[in-house]
Amino acid sequence: MSGRHDRFLIVTFRGERLALPLDEIAEVRETFRTFPIPKAPAHYVGAINSHGAPTPVLDLAAFLHGDSPRSDGTLLLLDHRIGTLALRIDRVERIIHAAPSAEKAGNGNEKTERTIPFNEEAIRLLDLERLVTRLEDEFLRGPTEPFRSGGQTQEDP
Amino acid sequence: MDMSQYKDLFVSEAKEHLNGMGEAVVALEKDPGDPETINTLFRMAHSLKGMGASMEYHDIADLAHAMEDLMHKVRDGVWVFDSCAADLLLEGTDLLIALVRDVEAGGTGAGDIADLKRRLAAYAPEPKIDTLAGEPPEKEVPPADTRRGENGEEAGGDDTGRSVLREQPESQQTVRVRTGVLDNLINLTGELITNKNRMSNIARELGSPLLDTSIAELSRLLRGLHDEVLKVRLMPFASIGDRLPRAVRDLAKKSGKEVVFSITGKEIELDRGILEELSDPLLHILRNAVDHGLETREERLAAGKPAAGRIAVEVSRGRDQVLITISDDGRGMDPDRLVAAAIEKGLLKEEDRGKVTRRQALMLICTPGFSTARQVSDISGRGVGMDVVRSSLQSLGGTLAIQSDPGKGSRFLLSLPLTISIIPILLVACSSFTVAFPISKVLRTIDIRRDTVLTRGKRRLFRLGEEEIPLVSLHRLMGLPFSPVRGASIPAVVVEIRGRKAAIVVDRFVGQQDVFAKPLGKPLNRMRGVSGGAILGDGQVVFILDPSSLV
Structure with a gap:
C-alpha cells in the first residue's frame, strides 16, 4: 500500500492530529443537521441527508477514545467506494503531500498503523477501509448497545 | 484496431448467447428433433465464434467453433442429439462463461x-439400430441456410431465420444502456420527488394558489417521469428464468431423479434490482424441491405417481405485485412433523404444540437453524x-407463503413489488425518533384499549378476533430508555414476524406517504432491523424498519 496516497488531510479532534488519505474523502461540510439512527451505538451522532442518501455521522473522538459524542464541528464525507459515512472532527488543518511510513504493527492499536511526517511530527494515518470494516463488524456482532448509553430498557407495556 | 472499446458490448452479448445456449441444450434434450432449437443453438455457437474471433479472444472462438461443429452434424441429420452431447455442450457453455467472465474482469x-x-471433436453418439440398418433418422432436420457473413452472422433464408426476424419487429428497436446510468436516473428521479415534497410543504406555509397550481403540475410531470424511468428498469423474468431449466436439469442428474420442469410467465417484467436479488432464493427453493421435495423414482411409482416428478415455476402479475409460484408434486410437508422437530430443537415450547396453525407450522422451515432433512446432501x-x-x-419488500399437502406436494408463493424504489411507508414516533414501516409489512394499525390488554407471565397480549397477539415495545426493540405509553389506548402496528403476528407498540402514528427508499451503504447496511432509509419532504432523514429482523 505504501505510496498509494500522496496527498493527505491533516485534521484535528479533541487536540489530537490525524491524517486521512485525501482521495478517500469526497466532501467537507461545515454545517449539518442530524437525525437519530435507531439501534446505533453511541459514537454515532446521527444521520445526515447527503445528496438524498441517509448517511451516518461517526464522532471520531467518541469512537477512538470513548469521548462523549458531539454534533458540532466539521464533517468529512467518505468517498462512496469506501463507505456511506461521515466523520465528525473539530477542523481540517491542511492538505499536505507526503509519503506515509511503512506499515507497522500498530502497538495494539489496529485502527492506525502508519504515520505521515508533518512539522517534525509523525501523524497517525487512519486506514478508512479498515475503519468501515470495523464499524460493519460492530453491527454484525450485535446486539448493539443502546442508543443512549446508560439508558434503562423498557418492559413490554 | 483498438477493440477494447467494444469489450463491454462483447461481454454483454456473449452472456446473452451463452444463457440462450444453455436453455437450448436443455430444451433439445427433451425434444432432440426440434429443428428450430437445433438451428438456434447452432446459430448462437456460430455467432459466439465470430464475435470471439473479431475481438481476438482466440480460446473463446476455438471452443465455440468446436461446439458449432458438433451442432453442425446434428443439424445436418448425421447425428441425433443425445444426453451425452448435451453434457458436452453444457460443459462447453460453462467454460465459455468462465472465459467471458475473465474478459469482463480485464x-x-x-x-x-x-x-x-x-472431446467435442472426438464425440460420436451411440449408433442407433435404424441408422445401422440404413434407415434415415426418424425426424428430418431441415438444414438452415448457411450463408454466413464476414462476422459470423447468418443471413436469413429458411423458415427458422424468418421466424427469428419476425420476433424482432422494427418498432421494438433497442439500445443497450449501462445499468449504472439507469441507477442514476432513478436516483435523480427520487430526489426530484423528495424536492417536490419539500416545495409542497413550503407552498402550504405560503398559501399561494399560483405556487400550488405549479406544484400540482410538477407532481403530474414527475409521476410521468417516474413511471417511464421505472419502465426502463423493467426486465422480463426470462433474464433469470432462462437459466433455471439448466439448473434443474443438473440438480436432477446429480440426485438421480427424473424431473419435468416448466416455466410460465417468463415475459412478465420486474425491476432489474429485484431480479438480480431473486436468482439465489429461487435456486435455493428449486434445489430443495429436487433434493427433498421430490421422491425417488421407486418411491413415486410405489405411491402411484408418474416416475418423473414435476416442478413448475409460474410467474403472474397482480396489482402492483408479481407473484412467483414454485410448485412440485413431491412428498409435501407434514405440519405436525415440523412442529415436533421445532420442539425437539428448542425453537418451540411443548405447550405451543396445539397453538401453532398449519400456516405457522409450514413457515417453521424458515426459522434459522431449522432443518428436517434426514441427511446433508451435496445439493441442498x-x-x-x-x-x-x-x-x-x-429485504426486497416481498413476502413468502408456503402451502403443502403431505403426499401431494408443496407450493412456495413469492409475492414481490414490481419496483423497489418508491414505496409507501407508515411513519411512527417513538421517543425522539420518527421511523418508518413499509406499508407492505403492516397488517394493520390499531389503538388497543388499555383495559383489554392481557398478561401471560411476563408477556402482554391482546385479542384480535380469535387470535392472541403479543405486544412488543418499539422502545425496547430500539434499545431506548423506558418511556411508558400514557392514555387510555395503546397505538400499535400489527406485523408478522417469523410467521406469527405481533403488535409493535409505538408512541403515536405520524402519517403515511410515498418515499424514495434508499438502500443503506457501508457500514449501516449491516445494522439488523433496518432495511433502508429515506428523506422526507422537510429534509428529515428516516430509517425504514424491517420488523422480521428487528425482533
Missing part, C-alpha cells in the same frame, strides 16, 4: 480448453437456508 479470455475441444444440505430465502425476499 483478462484475455484464455483458458484450458484443449481437453474439452478434443449446505449453503443458504430457507431463513435466508425469506429474509432476502423481505
Whole structure:
C-alpha cells in the first residue's frame, strides 16, 4: 500500500492530529443537521441527508477514545467506494503531500498503523477501509448497545 | 484496431448467447428433433465464434467453433442429439462463461480448453439400430441456410431465420444502456420527488394558489417521469428464468431423479434490482424441491405417481405485485412433523404444540437453524437456508407463503413489488425518533384499549378476533430508555414476524406517504432491523424498519 496516497488531510479532534488519505474523502461540510439512527451505538451522532442518501455521522473522538459524542464541528464525507459515512472532527488543518511510513504493527492499536511526517511530527494515518470494516463488524456482532448509553430498557407495556 | 472499446458490448452479448445456449441444450434434450432449437443453438455457437474471433479472444472462438461443429452434424441429420452431447455442450457453455467472465474482469479470455475441444471433436453418439440398418433418422432436420457473413452472422433464408426476424419487429428497436446510468436516473428521479415534497410543504406555509397550481403540475410531470424511468428498469423474468431449466436439469442428474420442469410467465417484467436479488432464493427453493421435495423414482411409482416428478415455476402479475409460484408434486410437508422437530430443537415450547396453525407450522422451515432433512446432501444440505430465502425476499419488500399437502406436494408463493424504489411507508414516533414501516409489512394499525390488554407471565397480549397477539415495545426493540405509553389506548402496528403476528407498540402514528427508499451503504447496511432509509419532504432523514429482523 505504501505510496498509494500522496496527498493527505491533516485534521484535528479533541487536540489530537490525524491524517486521512485525501482521495478517500469526497466532501467537507461545515454545517449539518442530524437525525437519530435507531439501534446505533453511541459514537454515532446521527444521520445526515447527503445528496438524498441517509448517511451516518461517526464522532471520531467518541469512537477512538470513548469521548462523549458531539454534533458540532466539521464533517468529512467518505468517498462512496469506501463507505456511506461521515466523520465528525473539530477542523481540517491542511492538505499536505507526503509519503506515509511503512506499515507497522500498530502497538495494539489496529485502527492506525502508519504515520505521515508533518512539522517534525509523525501523524497517525487512519486506514478508512479498515475503519468501515470495523464499524460493519460492530453491527454484525450485535446486539448493539443502546442508543443512549446508560439508558434503562423498557418492559413490554 | 483498438477493440477494447467494444469489450463491454462483447461481454454483454456473449452472456446473452451463452444463457440462450444453455436453455437450448436443455430444451433439445427433451425434444432432440426440434429443428428450430437445433438451428438456434447452432446459430448462437456460430455467432459466439465470430464475435470471439473479431475481438481476438482466440480460446473463446476455438471452443465455440468446436461446439458449432458438433451442432453442425446434428443439424445436418448425421447425428441425433443425445444426453451425452448435451453434457458436452453444457460443459462447453460453462467454460465459455468462465472465459467471458475473465474478459469482463480485464483478462484475455484464455483458458484450458484443449481437453474439452478434443472431446467435442472426438464425440460420436451411440449408433442407433435404424441408422445401422440404413434407415434415415426418424425426424428430418431441415438444414438452415448457411450463408454466413464476414462476422459470423447468418443471413436469413429458411423458415427458422424468418421466424427469428419476425420476433424482432422494427418498432421494438433497442439500445443497450449501462445499468449504472439507469441507477442514476432513478436516483435523480427520487430526489426530484423528495424536492417536490419539500416545495409542497413550503407552498402550504405560503398559501399561494399560483405556487400550488405549479406544484400540482410538477407532481403530474414527475409521476410521468417516474413511471417511464421505472419502465426502463423493467426486465422480463426470462433474464433469470432462462437459466433455471439448466439448473434443474443438473440438480436432477446429480440426485438421480427424473424431473419435468416448466416455466410460465417468463415475459412478465420486474425491476432489474429485484431480479438480480431473486436468482439465489429461487435456486435455493428449486434445489430443495429436487433434493427433498421430490421422491425417488421407486418411491413415486410405489405411491402411484408418474416416475418423473414435476416442478413448475409460474410467474403472474397482480396489482402492483408479481407473484412467483414454485410448485412440485413431491412428498409435501407434514405440519405436525415440523412442529415436533421445532420442539425437539428448542425453537418451540411443548405447550405451543396445539397453538401453532398449519400456516405457522409450514413457515417453521424458515426459522434459522431449522432443518428436517434426514441427511446433508451435496445439493441442498449446505449453503443458504430457507431463513435466508425469506429474509432476502423481505429485504426486497416481498413476502413468502408456503402451502403443502403431505403426499401431494408443496407450493412456495413469492409475492414481490414490481419496483423497489418508491414505496409507501407508515411513519411512527417513538421517543425522539420518527421511523418508518413499509406499508407492505403492516397488517394493520390499531389503538388497543388499555383495559383489554392481557398478561401471560411476563408477556402482554391482546385479542384480535380469535387470535392472541403479543405486544412488543418499539422502545425496547430500539434499545431506548423506558418511556411508558400514557392514555387510555395503546397505538400499535400489527406485523408478522417469523410467521406469527405481533403488535409493535409505538408512541403515536405520524402519517403515511410515498418515499424514495434508499438502500443503506457501508457500514449501516449491516445494522439488523433496518432495511433502508429515506428523506422526507422537510429534509428529515428516516430509517425504514424491517420488523422480521428487528425482533
